[in-house]
Amino acid sequence: MMSNSAQRDTRDPQDTRDESSRAADTDRIQVAQLLAYAAEQGRLQLKDYEDRLTRAYAATTYEELDELRADLPGAMLSPRRGGKPNPAPSMLLLALMSNFERRGRWNVPKKLTTFTFWGTGVVDLRYADFTSTEVDIHAISIMGAQNILLPPEVNVEIHGHGVMGGFDHSVLGEGTPGAPKVNIYGFSLWGGVGIKRKARRPRG
Known part of the structure; x- marks a missing residue:
């Protein structure tokens, strides 16, 4: 047996x-x-x-x-x-007296650093592919401005601050359960970091 x-x-x-x-x-x-x-x-x-x-x-x-x-x-x-x-490799976006834009479909890394100096920048996550369940964005603006556009479902925590400038904290943090979480750090000096949830638009 x-x-x-x-x-x-x-x-x-x-x-x-x-x-x-x-x-x-x-x-x-x-x-x-x-x-x-x-x-x-x-x-x-x-x-x-x-x-x-x-x-x-x-x-x-x-x-x-x-x-x-x-x-x-x-x-x-x-x-x-x-x-x-x-996750996609860490990324640095620079605007030194210039500008940068990340829009459409692109791979969002786990760590992203954005820096504007006398320049402007846009990071649009609405149509992007997340490669990690948690993303850290370090956003720095010195005499410059940048905007981070979030899709409705992501969760977000904002830890940045402004010195003689603005760092947006008005976005509500809670999104869809299980959706990626975006942590935003950094500062602005005589500049601004705008953070907004923005609806997607139907593609024409």
Whole structure:
């Protein structure tokens, strides 16, 4: 007779995991990026995209995530489930008597530094792909100005301050449960750092 220990299932746990298994942060980020691509290609209307995005960030199982991507191109590709986060490299945006803009689809790194000196800058996160569940932005303006535009669903904490200048603290911090969190640090000197939640616009 075979012993109890010999009767144990020795298959790889990856093979026995079913669709009700708990999803990881990386899985939610991957689906959010797929939804953004579909919206960019016109396969999802803005309202549908934002609804699915909210549900993706709140999803706890693979089954919930798979339902959101089932009718989209790329759905037949096997996602890299439960993988380790792979955030984009840290980034520095400079405006020295000039300007910078980051708009549209771009990979948001885990750490982003923005600096304006006698210049202006815009960081628009509304259409961007988050590569980490938490983002640190260090925003510095000296005799310059910059604006950080946030999508409605992200969570935010603001720690910056102004010295003879302004550093916006008027944005409410709470967004959608499970959505990425943006921490904003820094200061302004004779300048300004504006922070706003701004609705996405339907693509023409």
